[in-house]
Amino acid sequence: xxxxxxxxxxxxxxxxxNKAFIIMSxxxxxxxxVLVLVVAYLSQINNDKVRVISVLDESGLVQDSxxxxxxxxxxLLSGMSLNDAKxxxxxxxxxxxxxxxQFSKIEDASNHIKFYSEESPSLSLISNIESKLEEAFTxxxxxxxxxxxxxxxxxxxxxxxxxxxxAGEKTSKIDSVVKLIFGGAAGYLLFMFIIIYxxxxxxxxxxxxxxxxxxxxxxxxxxxxxxxxxxxxTSLAGITQFVIxxxxxxxxxxxxSVVFGINVQTPQQQxxxxxxxxPEINAQVQNIIEAFYHLxxxxxxxxxxxFFVGGYLLYSSLYAAIGAAVDNETDTQQFxxxxxxxxxxxxxxxxxxxxxxxxxxxxxxxxYIPLTSPVVMLxxxxxxxxxxxxxxxxxxxxxxxxFTVWFAAKIYRVGILMYGKKPSYKELIKWIKY
Amino acid sequence: xxxxxxxxxxxxxxxxxxxxxxxSLAVPKGSIFGLLGPNGAGKTTxxxxxxxxxxxxxxxxxxxxEKLQEKHIKAIGYLPEERGLYKSMKVGEQALYLAxxxxxxxxxxxxxxxxxxxxxxxxxxxxxxxxxxxxxxxQKVQFVVTxxxxxxxxxxxxxxxxxxxxxxxxxKDEILHxxxxxxxxxxxxxxxxxxxELCDDIALxxxxxxxxxxxxxxVKRQYKSNTFEVGLRTENSLALEQELAxxxxxxxxxxxxxxxxxxxxxxxxxxxxxxxxxxxxTTKAEVSHFVEVIPSxxxxxxxxxxxxx
Numbered sequence: 055x056x057x058x059x060x061x062x063x064x065x066x067x068x069x070x071x072n073k074a075f076i077i078m079s080x081x082x083x084x085x086x087x088v089l090v091l092v093v094a095y096l097s098q099i100n101n102d103k104v105r106v107i108s109v110l111d112e113s114g115l116v117q118d119s120x121x122x123x124x125x126x127x128x129x130l131l132s133g134m135s136l137n138d139a140k141x142x143x144x145x146x147x148x149x150x151x152x153x154x155x156q157f158s159k160i161e162d163a164s165n166h167i168k169f170y171s172e173e174s175p176s177l178s179l180i181s182n183i184e185s186k187l188e189e190a191f192t193x194x195x196x197x198x199x200x201x202x203x204x205x206x207x208x209x210x211x212x213x214x215x216x217x218x219x220x221a222g223e224k225t226s227k228i229d230s231v232v233k234l235i236f237g238g239a240a241g242y243l244l245f246m247f248i249i250i251y252x253x254x255x256x257x258x259x260x261x262x263x264x265x266x267x268x269x270x271x272x273x274x275x276x277x278x279x280x281x282x283x284x285x286x287x288t289s290l291a292g293i294t295q296f297v298i299x300x301x302x303x304x305x306x307x308x309x310x311s312v313v314f315g316i317n318v319q320t321p322q323q324q325x326x327x328x329x330x331x332x333p334e335i336n337a338q339v340q341n342i343i344e345a346f347y348h349l350x351x352x353x354x355x356x357x358x359x360x361f362f363v364g365g366y367l368l369y370s371s372l373y374a375a376i377g378a379a380v381d382n383e384t385d386t387q388q389f390x391x392x393x394x395x396x397x398x399x400x401x402x403x404x405x406x407x408x409x410x411x412x413x414x415x416x417x418x419x420x421x422y423i424p425l426t427s428p429v430v431m432l433x434x435x436x437x438x439x440x441x442x443x444x445x446x447x448x449x450x451x452x453x454x455x456x457f458t459v460w461f462a463a464k465i466y467r468v469g470i471l472m473y474g475k476k477p478s479y480k481e482l483i484k485w486i487k488y
Numbered sequence: 489x490x491x492x493x494x495x496x497x498x499x500x501x502x503x504x505x506x507x508x509x510x511x512s513l514a515v516p517k518g519s520i521f522g523l524l525g526p527n528g529a530g531k532t533t534x535x536x537x538x539x540x541x542x543x544x545x546x547x548x549x550x551x552x553x554e555k556l557q558e559k560h561i562k563a564i565g566y567l568p569e570e571r572g573l574y575k576s577m578k579v580g581e582q583a584l585y586l587a588x589x590x591x592x593x594x595x596x597x598x599x600x601x602x603x604x605x606x607x608x609x610x611x612x613x614x615x616x617x618x619x620x621x622x623x624x625x626x627q628k629v630q631f632v633v634t635x636x637x638x639x640x641x642x643x644x645x646x647x648x649x650x651x652x653x654x655x656x657x658x659x660k661d662e663i664l665h666x667x668x669x670x671x672x673x674x675x676x677x678x679x680x681x682x683x684x685e686l687c688d689d690i691a692l693x694x695x696x697x698x699x700x701x702x703x704x705x706x707v708k709r710q711y712k713s714n715t716f717e718v719g720l721r722t723e724n725s726l727a728l729e730q731e732l733a734x735x736x737x738x739x740x741x742x743x744x745x746x747x748x749x750x751x752x753x754x755x756x757x758x759x760x761x762x763x764x765x766x767x768x769x770t771t772k773a774e775v776s777h778f779v780e781v782i783p784s785x786x787x788x789x790x791x792x793x794x795x796x797x
Contacts, residue, residue, distance in 0.1 A: 060589065068576075269570055
């Protein structure tokens with residue numbers, strides 16, 4: 055008798071009708087949007103603040119370098135002592151005072167310049183002032199030594215290294231960034247999916263144990279059917295939730311940006327917009343779009359589905375086995391570590407090693423090891439992984455998945471009927487022989 | 489009468505622990521079969537073997553002459569001792585789901601559920617969640633789910649726990665009714681008075697071995713010790729007791745009467761007949777009470793388990 059569809063239906067409906075699930079599905083995108091709004095608003099407040107900095111330039115060399123910008127106003131002082139200048143700056147509640155002493159040797163400039171302020175200034179402000187001063191003094195130095203600065207500027211050559219694979223595919227630096235974003239997003243999505251819905255499966259197994267319905271069910275269906283039904287039903291509920299999030303998030307984002315107009319924009323978006331305005335960066339946007347078309351899209355989609363499903367099922371059967379082995383959620387901790395560790399390892403390898411060298415030994419090896427392969431391989435694929443490598447990895451993943459389901463089903467079969475004591479790893483191994 | 493269920497030489501080990509050691513049983517068709525034994529004796533394991541939840545290491549189980557197989561799941565209704573329902577699911581929905589798992593169609597399950605819910609007067613619970621019901625109420629739902637697919641073999645593990653006397657009686661009547669309609673019932677319990685009342689046959693399992701089985705009446709006949717409980721009205725009870733103790737094996741008996749007479753258990757040896765004892769007693773005192781001591785299931789249980797250990 056095949057009860058799998060019936061079990062999947064119950065698990066699915068039970069999850070989807072759950073109040074917490076409905077609230078989470080609707081509230082999460084709302085919370086996300088509100089968060090984005092708050093961050094955008096806060097960064098705008100921060101940007102609106104104008105800093106006033108007074109400059110006392112006794113050397114008379116750099117006054118012209120300090121031009122007012124949106125965020126900073128420079129107040130040039132002259133003909134007063136340092137102490138007076140300090141007092142004035144402090145009383146006027148200005149942000150700080152930049153003091154440049156009179157000096158002769160331009161190479162010693164550093165020893166004669168100081169910044170005074172009430173609180174320690176931000177790193178970006180300091181480096182901003184430093185670069186302005188460096189530029190001014192360097193120009194002065196060059197001028198003094200009889201070098202024509204305009205000629206140097208005119209002689210400067212810019213290089214943008216064009217890249218092409220042996221097969222003749224053009225790539226670029228931006229290509230890599232786009233690939234990284236796609237790979238990273240796919241890997242991270244899988245990671246999140248496993249953690250959220252794996253836990254959900256585990257809880258639902260524990261619920262069956264604590265409500266003691268398990269023996270009633272087990273006398274009608276095979277444990278492995280129940281386990282698979284649970285995994286598939288919960289995953290479908292998870293996909294439903296993800297789709298709701300996407301649609302709702304999309305609608306909300308559109309509504310919010312229409313209502314609030316430009317206010318919604320994050321600084322990054324502003325940057326992009328400014329970039330588009332200038333022709334040089336406009337070309338870069340073109341590059342990004344081109345890079346997107348360079349992605350192995352068909353391969354990416356097929357591999358995403360296969361590795362996502364394989365990786366998710368592999369982990370969720372482990373979660374189900376853990377749920378079966380314990381009586382309550384607090385006991386799950388000791389068994390969670392071996393599951394979480396490879397997952398986190400996979401994400402770290404994906405983020406650090408794949409960026410560095412997508413086809414290096416570490417990346418390649420970990421894209422074969424079944425517990426890390428789904429995440430690492432998904433991150434590698436945008437960089438172009440030979441199909442045979444993908445197939446080997448997939449075959450290993452599937453074989454491991456079948457082994458894990460067999461193993462989990464054994465533990466599940468015994469575990470769901472065990473109450474009371476928390477089992478050790480040794481006992482779990484023993485259960486397999488029952 | 490043929491047997492509905494035959495368990496032949498079934499053994500099951502969990503690691504080094506032996507849960508069942510070459511156990512054989514035969515459950516006659518249409519009977520109520522009491523499966524008894526102390527805690528941890530292996531009853532639940534045996535029941536799980538019959539339900540195909542646990543696979544035996546050796547031995548076979550036959551249901552209605554056929555070797556136990558997957559299709560027999562539909563032929564068995566099992567009410568486990570550790571039982572419960574999904575707390576957040578509605579009663580009706582849940583009962584439908586469990587009935588469908590036993591192979592009933594949704595329409596058929598609904599029809600039968602309506603019948604049973606009316607019969608047990610729980611019709612208006614259909615849309616309630618289990619967590620809103622009391623324990624006894626949930627047990628009723630569970631009972632209905634167990635019998636709904638009209639199985640040939642019903643297995644009840646402690647069916648009366650959690651019920652008040654009225655509902656326990658109701659369930660008892662339903663079990664007898666199902667038996668009369670042709671179902672065979674295996675009944676596992678520690679409540680010996682219900683075994684006494686309901687069971688036609690019993691088996692006793694202790695420390696993974698079957699140590700006793702048969703018709704309840706046969707078992708009792710086997711265990712009776714030719715002992716008679718007597719009440720004697722006499723002037724000089726001490727002297728009489730002494731005299732009887734010289735002739736028979738005598739011990740004090742305890743039963744309720746109106747007068748304060750001499751109460752004794754008298755065990756007869758093989759060559760004595762009850763009538764001989766009675767006529768002898770009538771010459772010594774006025775006999776107010778003369779009953780053969782028939783061992784209760786409780787006595788048999790305790791005696792056998794003690795002797796076994």
